Amino acid sequence: MDLIMDDRKRDTKLPAILRAALELFTEKGIHATTTKDIARRAGVSEGALYRHYQSKQELAEDLYITHLSYFTAQLDRTVLPHARFSARLEALVDGCFRFFDEDRTLFTYLILSEHNELGRTSKRVRHLRHLVRDILTDGRASGDVREGDLELFGALVIGAIIRVAIFRIYGLLQGDLRGRSKDVAEACLRAVGK
């Protein structure tokens, strides 16, 4: 997947910088990634980073906020049109897994990393978690979700998605994740559905 870049993309080395930064932040964490690392991988001078961002931190946060917003918006559009709870659940899992298959690095940065390293700002973006909560709330209203703490159910669903992705990264699972969407969605349905 191409990283988002509004229109200032032209001529610039920004794309290379963004991709390099994303990869490194994902591989080693933000703190452990140096500006020199980024510059080298992007094939740019160190100074060049500061043409686009005021600091490494800003780069990391912008990368997070911009793409997470984009991803969740897209996921909302994919999932919410479905009427039935089970269909939504499957669309959710499938949306995540397809994204993972397409750009594992970006998915890891946005969803798998816990990001204690990112500032407060980054916590104000709509997250996977919010969509799941919406789905479950609707599901409860429609009688598709069994009795029990909805927040806990949310943890189970998100835990399933995330841990499956992590297992894929560790090589404990193989192949594209999208092939597993149905299985995972079904397991979630068993866990929280009536």
Add this chain to the structure above:
Amino acid sequence: MDLIMDDRKRDTKLPAILRAALELFTEKGIHATTTKDIARRAGVSEGALYRHYQSKQELAEDLYITHLSYFTAQLDRTVLPHARFSARLEALVDGCFRFFDEDRTLFTYLILSEHNELGRTSKRVRHLRHLVRDILTDGRASGDVREGDLELFGALVIGAIIRVAIFRIYGLLQGDLRGRSKDVAEACLRAVGK
């Protein structure tokens, strides 16, 4: 929970160092924690760290390996004596949640942190994941686990445990986790059981 210390603990500032390091590594990550941070919180000089460990990295790895080994051994002893699959599942979840309630920081360091920052060595320790795999394998043999990829089921179970703990840390869930052991274990049973 007291951090483990063989017998060399006497009169030494090692316990203070270990606890300070654990807290900081958990709060900010290994890389973002400075030796000065550790020293200050432990109330010792920076040099004191190096009487006990050769490097910050070694301290982090030793902390991980020693305590994870201890935890998994204890968990094995708690879980495996149970004969039935469902009982094992509940003992597993309960063991994790009790540990979380008792020493959230240590649980976070050992289980919740993904630890890309730890060296290869640290990957050779028996982990939660291995116990879960054993339980599922036995459960399949005894006919208690339904058809489907066992590794995937493992991801679901571990995902549930871990994500519930993370939700607790984020404040999305409240109170002691041990009160939720039954619910979580039941959800897992629904997801993977017959």
Add this chain to the structure above:
Amino acid sequence: MDLIMDDRKRDTKLPAILRAALELFTEKGIHATTTKDIARRAGVSEGALYRHYQSKQELAEDLYITHLSYFTAQLDRTVLPHARFSARLEALVDGCFRFFDEDRTLFTYLILSEHNELGRTSKRVRHLRHLVRDILTDGRASGDVREGDLELFGALVIGAIIRVAIFRIYGLLQGDLRGRSKDVAEACLRAVGK
């Protein structure tokens, strides 16, 4: 003498760093010289050293290898064209003493310091010792060197040159050394010649 610098010298603080390092290494030894010492004398920040060299050790080795190579090459060109043994001996001594008079610090670093502190690499450079051996071997062939162990004779010749320079540094001898070239060369000739 200007320290050698290929062409990257421009606008850089490298020359100042090299001269400061050379002086300090010579005065106090490599180990006893701190990077802060070098930076202060060169009028730069400590970090600046690391733009040009990866470590203090590398700086010391590069300084040694580059300039020793240059000096011995020059000495070869000065000495070897002479046909007669006695003329070569005098050219050798004179070449060394002129170098000493011109840049005592550099001569001291290259020739007088024993440099247990330099790594193996630095031992692979052609040294004064090799030129002396060549001169003596030719002298033996031409019948100008008397019977006796050539290697031992080499030690005598080099010992004379080096110890005279050291006496000059200690103030036991005064004035330019070049005025003593003839006397020293003659003494060497008496010692090893027929």
Add this chain to the structure above:
Amino acid sequence: MDLIMDDRKRDTKLPAILRAALELFTEKGIHATTTKDIARRAGVSEGALYRHYQSKQELAEDLYITHLSYFTAQLDRTVLPHARFSARLEALVDGCFRFFDEDRTLFTYLILSEHNELGRTSKRVRHLRHLVRDILTDGRASGDVREGDLELFGALVIGAIIRVAIFRIYGLLQGDLRGRSKDVAEACLRAVGK
């Protein structure tokens, strides 16, 4: 050769400390040798060093002054009784070389190291150089030394002795040096004698 220790030697670990320190100072230089190095090689705790010396520096200086005094006194007693210049020269060279053969490490520490690292105090001890000067002055008086700067001649003689020893250490010469005393003394005689 046993290191000197007055009478406080008894029971103590001082001998081990002195030998370890001497070896290390000679191998790596005083500055590069750490108190931990010394303690480890001596098989002693670090604190133990301070039972005998107030500082590392004092240990290094004491080692130097005590043994150099002892050595030069002994050399005086060996050399000066000889009446003739040539005999004195040979006794000098032979005394040095025998010492070298017996305890190369100590000889290196006392005579071969330039010791920029030792304080002023250490420069007040009678040194090889002074004995050589005495021999040459007498030789001039007795008409055995030819015309020329006596200090320069001193440099040549000392240069010969020292450089031969250094060549032996570097492996450029082999075997015991005492077998070379006559050759070296003769070369010196040729260089400075009538």
Add this chain to the structure above:
DNA sequence: TATGAATGAGGCTTCATTCAT
């Protein structure tokens, strides 16, 4: 005497950031 944990200063090196070109 001896031990070895602890200290405080300082050493080498790295880093995010700036700035002259």
Add this chain to the structure above:
DNA sequence: GATGAATGAAGCCTCATTCAT
């Protein structure tokens, strides 16, 4: 926009020395 040398702060680690035992 881009470069890369330079900076100042900080990071990790080592060292000589002290001190309680």
